[in-house]
Amino acid sequence: MHADLYRSAVSIAQFPQTPYPEVAFAGRSNVGKSSLLNRLLLAQIARTSQTPGCTRTINFYLVEKSWMWVDLPGVGYAAVSQHQRQGWTQLIRTYLQHRSQLRLTCVLVDSRRVLGPWDMAIIELLENRESPFVVVLTKSDKLPLSALQRQQAQVESYLQQYRYVVEVLPTSARTGLGRDALLAIIRRYCMAPV
Numbered sequence: 242m243h244a245d246l247y248r249s250a251v252s253i254a255q256f257p258q259t260p261y262p263e264v265a266f267a268g269r270s271n272v273g274k275s276s277l278l279n280r281l282l283l284a285q286i287a288r289t290s291q292t293p294g295c296t297r298t299i300n301f302y303l304v305e306k307s308w309m310w311v312d313l314p315g316v317g318y319a320a321v322s323q324h325q326r327q328g329w330t331q332l333i334r335t336y337l338q339h340r341s342q343l344r345l346t347c348v349l350v351d352s353r354r355v356l357g358p359w360d361m362a363i364i365e366l367l368e369n370r371e372s373p374f375v376v377v378l379t380k381s382d383k384l385p386l387s388a389l390q391r392q393q394a395q396v397e398s399y400l401q402q403y404r405y406v407v408e409v410l411p412t413s414a415r416t417g418l419g420r421d422a423l424l425a426i427i428r429r430y431c432m433a434p435v
């Protein structure tokens with residue numbers, strides 16, 4: 242798929258006023274948002290790093306000149322000033338709360354962790370907004386299959402009261418696990434015009 246960086250935004254005023262449907266990648270810092278986006282697009286377009294806090298702007302990628310993929314900075318990143326962290330968190334919140342082009346959010350959670358307060362804050366916001374989301378379990382290659390299945394079942398059962406969760410999907414940016422399934426969901430939600 243052809244993808245170009247369309248805009249990097251650090252403020253609401255910089256969000257592009259484009260008509261394209263959007264899919265966003267949200268979650269804790271270092272969970273693997275940029276890596277997954279690269280793996281899905283089969284491109285090395287988003288910068289990734291072992292060090293948390295790699296993505297510091299909201300990056301809008303125009304894909305196939307018809308839809309926008311949005312890589313968000315990580316939430317919960319401790320090694321910046323409180324002021325800076327609040328600013329980012331507010332920007333991400335504003336995006337997720339008010340962006341009218343948003344069709345689907347991938348909420349990324351490390352397969353080896355339980356859902357934490359940051360994850361739940363994103364999920365609650367989307368649920369209240371009645372905006373569909375996929376809970377994407379990342380770095381699945383680091384777990385044996387049985388542990389992964391247990392984790393998936395646990396998250397599914399925890400979220401069973403939530404109406405806007407589309408699926409809980411194990412993935413790996415390293416092996417490509419879950420790529421086809423996630424792409425199919427993203428296409429299903431984003432292909433119709435806004």
Ligand SMILES: Nc1nc2c(ncn2[C@@H]2O[C@H](COP(=O)(O)OP(=O)(O)OP(=O)(O)O)[C@@H](O)[C@H]2O)c(=O)[nH]1
Pocket residue numbers: 269270271272273274275276277288289290291292293294295296297313314315316379380381382383412413414415416
């Ligand atoms: N083993 C394994 N490592 C992964 C996977 N996905 C990401 N990583 C590693 O996790 C680290 C963080 O990945 P990023 O994609 O930069 O994470 P991010 O969520 O974009 O991080 P921020 O931009 O800081 O919020 C990198 O060292 C990646 O190589 C995966 O599926 N498997």
Ligand SMILES: [Mg+2]
Pocket residue numbers: 274275276288289295296312313314315
């Ligand atoms: Mg990133």
